[in-house]
Amino acid sequence: MKDYYKILGVKHSASQAEIKKAYRLLAVAYHPDKNNGDKASEDRFKEISESYIILGDFAKRNAYDYTAGHQKNYRGQNIEAGKPTPITYLLLFKRIKDKVLHANGNVDKNNLFKVVDDLLTDDTIGFLIRVQDIATNNLIIDEILTCCIFLEGSLKASLYIKLKKLANGDVRFTEKVTLLNKQTDYITIKPTANSNEESLSKASVIMFVVFLLFFIVLIVVAGTRL
Template identity: 50%
Template sequence: MKDYYHILGLTSTCQQAEIKKAYRVLAVQYHPDKNNGDRASEERFKEISVAYSTLIDEALRNEYDYIRGYKTTYRNLRTEPGAPSPVSYLTRVQRIKTQVLNAGGRINKTALFTVLNGLLNEKTITYLILQRDILTNNLITDEVFTCCVFLDEAAKATLYSSLEKLANGDPKFAEKLALRNKRDSTAQNFTISKPAESTDERPATTTILIFILFIVLFVILLAL
């Protein structure tokens, strides 16, 4: 993914007003009509337009910053300083997912479920829905789905129910859930065949019997 801040000549900590100002200057400079249809200028203008349309939108900028790893630049104008925001919940779930993946599967499933289930309580879900930050909510859903890979079916069902409430009727969630259930079903049906134990044990049993018979014959010969 391209660095949209660099394209506009800005840093990730810039204000929305700076984004608008930078776009206006660059758009005039590289507009095709100002450059006699120059192909390079046209491509540059398109690049500038994409960068601007992403960064000027609050939710899209949050998502872009998240993907790029600019964790300290998340913003949400609907909340007061110090108050929770959709992005703050996203970063909490993201940290949980990172810890789970770094554990290499050696996790306390009960503890993981308890943390996620507590995070997705009714109050939080209601708050996230009211904030209407659909993109951030979708990212939260994706992160929780990843964590659910390590949980049993009962725990997954509970969390999936909470995520369905968070989706608030979003048809894309149903598609995600169907795909996730399909993956889970495939994983459950996949079994690794075990070698027959009887085949491995027969040679060992035969060897022991032969050894015992040899000892018995040896004792008989000594007695004669």
């Protein structure tokens, strides 16, 4: 994972104003128009722009920090953040999913919900629907549905409402959620009688079930379309 803070030359605790200032200075210094089309400068400019797209927006920065393990001790308000694409959001949600899958079963459910919920705003959903990159939107939905396996009750229901809106009438979303809920109802992880006895860890079981569930969902949903 790229270190966007390092690329912009700021600390992890930098304010939004400091990030914006660093971006502007670097963007001017490495802008292709000022470097006679130098390839190295052009590549550097692209990295700088990519870093600001993520760190320049509060919700995207929050999601990035969550997946990178940085302390979320910054303050600030949302500001204009360049031009993100559906892939930008897909990568962020994928990183969040990967983070929880490798957390050894130690997932802060409230924290996970807040990160996903803050990133999946109505504005974000509206943007993703307008762009009409249906394939990417479906991948985003799958990443978030995986995260929802670690949530319960009202938290999961709240995200389902947003995902249904993002699905924009696609009946496959309802089928996925229905199948996923039916399968997760059967998930139980029983403690072993002997603590010294070798067994799969809770995290390993969860990861196995997650991937198994989505194979089942994809096969069944694909079968209904044949």
